[in-house]
Amino acid sequence: MPTPLTHDDPVALGPYRLLARLGSGGMGTVYLARSAGGRTVALKTMHAGIAADPAARTRFRLEADAARVIGDRFGARVMDADPLAKTPWLATEYVLGPPLDEAVESGGPLPEQSVRALGAALCSALGQLHRSDVVHRDLKPSNILVTAYGPKVIDFGIARAIGDDRLTRAGAAVGTPAFMSPEQAAGQDHDAAGDVFALAGVLVYAATGRAPFGHGQAADLLYRVRYAEADLSGVPAALVPLLARCLAKEPGERPTTEQLAAGLHDGSGEFAEHLPPGLLADIGRRAAEVWRPAPPRLPAQPVEAGHDMVTSPARHGASRRRFLAAAGGALAVSAAAGGGVWWYRGRRAVPAGAEKKEPEQTRNLEPLWENNGSDLDVFGWGLLAPYHANGSIWLNLHAIAKRLDPSTGQLQEKMPFDTDWWQATAANGRLYLLDTDFTGNGRSMVIAAWDEKQNYIHPTSTRLEAASAEIMPNQLLCISGDVAYVAVGYGKAPEDKGFSDSQIWTLRAADLRTGRTLWNKPLPKRSGKSKRLHFLAAKVVGDRLVTHQEPADGKVHIVVRDTRDGTVLWDEPYDADGPDSLRSGIAADENHVYLGGARLRALRLSDGGQAWALRSGQAYSPPTLHEGVLYTVGEGAGLTAVDAARGKTLWTETTAEADRAYTGWRPIVGTRYAYYKNGLQLRAVSLSDHTTALTFRTTAEHFHTDTRAGLILGVDPGLISAYPLK
Structure with missing residues (x-):
C-alpha cells in the first residue's frame, strides 16, 4: 500500500500534487499524485543523478512513447510527461487492480478459465504493440495489472522498435531472466515471437504460481531458458500443447498472438466473469483505497548519537552499466509505472518515537520440514x-x-x-x-x-x-x-x-x-x-578473489587476490566476533567489500582503504548486500538497513526483543522479507514497513539460501530444517 512522503520529496511535479509514495528504487521513485481537478495518477520520476545520463533520458522518453502506443485499453493511459524537466516525470492513470504476481501469491494460481481469458486479452495487448512495430521485451507477472475490465501491460522501460538496437549493448541480454526468450537470453534480436515466448511464461505462472524455468541465479536461469525444457507440470492439460508451442526454442515455431488468442478463448463474456471471487474482491478493495486520506509526510530522520560516519568522496552521476540492467533483471522501479497498489521494498525513515505494532499473525510457525542428519557437525x-x-x-x-x-x-x-x-x-x-x-x-x-x-x-x-x-x-x-x-x-x-x-x-x-x-x-x-580451515569463505568479484582467510587459529583477515595470477593485492585484519560467523559469506560489489564485527564498514575493493564506517559501540553480524542496501543484525538493535554507497542508516527494525538478536550469522534477504535469528525464532521482517511479519521455530545456528527451491535451510548439530524464502 502507499507509504508516506519523506521530508525531502517535492510537494508537486508539473500540475500534480504528490500524496504518497508507491515505490522507490535505484532508478527513481513512483508517487501517488492528484491533479487540481481531482484526477488520481501514478507519477514516475527519475533520480537526478541518473537523469544526467543522456541515454537514460532517451529511454525515459521512449518509455512514454511506447506506453502511448499500447493505449489506455491495454495499458495505463499516459496523462502527461516531461522528459526534459530537471527531474523527468511521467504521469499515467492510477490502475485499480493488483499486479499478477501479487494476485497469484495472495490468492493462489488462477483457474483455467481465468488463465484463458487473461491470455487472450494479453494477446490483444501485444498485438497492438506489434502492429506498431514495438516489442515489450520485459513481459512478466509484475508488469501486468489485473483489473475488472481486463489486464493492463505496464513498464516499457526497455521496450523498443523492432530492429532498433541503438540503446541495446551488443550481445547483452536485457530483461528479466525468468521470462526471457532464448534469443533474448543469448543477447540476440528479440522480436514479436520473443514476446509470445514471455507471454507463455506468464500464463504458466498464472496457472501454477511458478515460472516455467524455475528461479535462482541469473546465469542459471539464462542457461535453462536457452537449453532446458519448460516445466509445465501443474498446467491444465488442455493448455499444455498450446503453451509448449509458444515456448519453442526456435522463434519460427511459435504461434502469432492472433493464433494464440484463438486457441485460448472465444472472446465470449465480460472479463470480470472469468475472474475468481477473491481477485474481484481485491480489485474492489483497491478502488476504495484511492480516496483514503493521504498519510502525513515524514519528518527528517534525526542523526543518531554515536553514529559518526567516514565517507569517501561522492560519486558523480550513475553507472551506465547499472542503468542498462543487462541480464540482471528489470529496472528498479519497473513494477510501478502504471499505478496500482504496490508493496514497497523501500527505505522510508521512521519518525523518532513512532511505535510500530507487530501484526497479529500466527507466531512461531513450524518449519516446512526437518531431517535428522547424523554428524552434521563433521569432525569439529x-x-x-x-x-x-x-x-x-x-x-x-x-x-x-x-x-x-x-x-x-x-x-x-x-x-x-x-x-x-x-x-x-x-x-x-x-x-x-x-x-x-x-x-x-x-x-x-x-x-x-x-x-x-x-x-x-x-x-x-x-x-x-x-x-x-x-x-x-x-x-x-x-x-x-x-x-x-x-x-x-x-x-x-x-x-x-x-x-x-x-x-x-x-x-x-x-x-x-x-x-x-x-x-x-x-x-x-x-x-x-x-581445527580451523584455511578459509572461511571466498567469492570472485570481477577480477578479484575475495577471501576470509584464517592464517592462524582465531585470527581472520580479509585477503583480496588478483584472479589472473594469484597476487595478494591487499590484506586487512577482520575484527569479527568469532570466526565461525564468517562462514555465512562475503558481501561485496564491484567497488567495495563490506565487513561487520566491531564496526560496520566498507573497504575499497581496489586497495583496501576504508570508504566509510559506522561507529556505534555495538557488534554487527556479517552483512548481506541486496540491491544496493546492506542488511546486518546489530547487537541490541535487531535488523538494520544501511545505504551501501554512502554508509547511511536507512532504517532499524522496531522490536522489543532486540536483546535476543543473534549476530553470529548474516541475515537472509528475499524479495519481501529479511530473515535473521532472534532467540529461538527465525524472524521474517517486512522490507516494506520494517516490522516482524512471521516467526518460525528454530534451533539452527547457520542459515543458507536455496533460491532454486525457494528455501532457507537451517543447520544445527544433528538437524537440518527448511523455511520458506519470500
Whole structure:
C-alpha cells in the first residue's frame, strides 16, 4: 500500500500534487499524485543523478512513447510527461487492480478459465504493440495489472522498435531472466515471437504460481531458458500443447498472438466473469483505497548519537552499466509505472518515537520440514553447508552424501562420496568435489563432478599435482565461470587426517575446461593441533578473489587476490566476533567489500582503504548486500538497513526483543522479507514497513539460501530444517 512522503520529496511535479509514495528504487521513485481537478495518477520520476545520463533520458522518453502506443485499453493511459524537466516525470492513470504476481501469491494460481481469458486479452495487448512495430521485451507477472475490465501491460522501460538496437549493448541480454526468450537470453534480436515466448511464461505462472524455468541465479536461469525444457507440470492439460508451442526454442515455431488468442478463448463474456471471487474482491478493495486520506509526510530522520560516519568522496552521476540492467533483471522501479497498489521494498525513515505494532499473525510457525542428519557437525570442522545441484539438496558428509527432496526433505538416495562439505561446491546447477586421483599414486587429486545420467562421480580433466587426498582440510573454495579455486595440502596426514607441521599448503586456480593450473601460491603452515580451515569463505568479484582467510587459529583477515595470477593485492585484519560467523559469506560489489564485527564498514575493493564506517559501540553480524542496501543484525538493535554507497542508516527494525538478536550469522534477504535469528525464532521482517511479519521455530545456528527451491535451510548439530524464502 502507499507509504508516506519523506521530508525531502517535492510537494508537486508539473500540475500534480504528490500524496504518497508507491515505490522507490535505484532508478527513481513512483508517487501517488492528484491533479487540481481531482484526477488520481501514478507519477514516475527519475533520480537526478541518473537523469544526467543522456541515454537514460532517451529511454525515459521512449518509455512514454511506447506506453502511448499500447493505449489506455491495454495499458495505463499516459496523462502527461516531461522528459526534459530537471527531474523527468511521467504521469499515467492510477490502475485499480493488483499486479499478477501479487494476485497469484495472495490468492493462489488462477483457474483455467481465468488463465484463458487473461491470455487472450494479453494477446490483444501485444498485438497492438506489434502492429506498431514495438516489442515489450520485459513481459512478466509484475508488469501486468489485473483489473475488472481486463489486464493492463505496464513498464516499457526497455521496450523498443523492432530492429532498433541503438540503446541495446551488443550481445547483452536485457530483461528479466525468468521470462526471457532464448534469443533474448543469448543477447540476440528479440522480436514479436520473443514476446509470445514471455507471454507463455506468464500464463504458466498464472496457472501454477511458478515460472516455467524455475528461479535462482541469473546465469542459471539464462542457461535453462536457452537449453532446458519448460516445466509445465501443474498446467491444465488442455493448455499444455498450446503453451509448449509458444515456448519453442526456435522463434519460427511459435504461434502469432492472433493464433494464440484463438486457441485460448472465444472472446465470449465480460472479463470480470472469468475472474475468481477473491481477485474481484481485491480489485474492489483497491478502488476504495484511492480516496483514503493521504498519510502525513515524514519528518527528517534525526542523526543518531554515536553514529559518526567516514565517507569517501561522492560519486558523480550513475553507472551506465547499472542503468542498462543487462541480464540482471528489470529496472528498479519497473513494477510501478502504471499505478496500482504496490508493496514497497523501500527505505522510508521512521519518525523518532513512532511505535510500530507487530501484526497479529500466527507466531512461531513450524518449519516446512526437518531431517535428522547424523554428524552434521563433521569432525569439529564446522557445521555443514547444504548445496543445491541436479534438482536436489546435497549434504556432503564424510564418506557418504545424502540427497534430499527440496519439497519434503525426505532422503532420496545415499551416495558413496568420500568428501566433506568444504571439499565440494555447486556451480552451474552441478555438484563439484575434490576427489582422489586413482592414477596418481596418492600424489595428486582431481576435481570431479556428479554425473546425473550415469549416476556416478565423473573426474574432470583438472588434476592437482602434489596434493594428498587423505588430508581432511583440503578445500574447494568456489567456482567462478570455468575456474575453480582450491586450497590443497601435500605431505603426510596424521591419524585424524588433519594438519601436521610437515605439510605444504597451496592456493590454486585451475581451469575446468583445459585442466590447466593457472597459478599456485603458498599458504601458511598450520599446527597439528589446529581445527580451523584455511578459509572461511571466498567469492570472485570481477577480477578479484575475495577471501576470509584464517592464517592462524582465531585470527581472520580479509585477503583480496588478483584472479589472473594469484597476487595478494591487499590484506586487512577482520575484527569479527568469532570466526565461525564468517562462514555465512562475503558481501561485496564491484567497488567495495563490506565487513561487520566491531564496526560496520566498507573497504575499497581496489586497495583496501576504508570508504566509510559506522561507529556505534555495538557488534554487527556479517552483512548481506541486496540491491544496493546492506542488511546486518546489530547487537541490541535487531535488523538494520544501511545505504551501501554512502554508509547511511536507512532504517532499524522496531522490536522489543532486540536483546535476543543473534549476530553470529548474516541475515537472509528475499524479495519481501529479511530473515535473521532472534532467540529461538527465525524472524521474517517486512522490507516494506520494517516490522516482524512471521516467526518460525528454530534451533539452527547457520542459515543458507536455496533460491532454486525457494528455501532457507537451517543447520544445527544433528538437524537440518527448511523455511520458506519470500
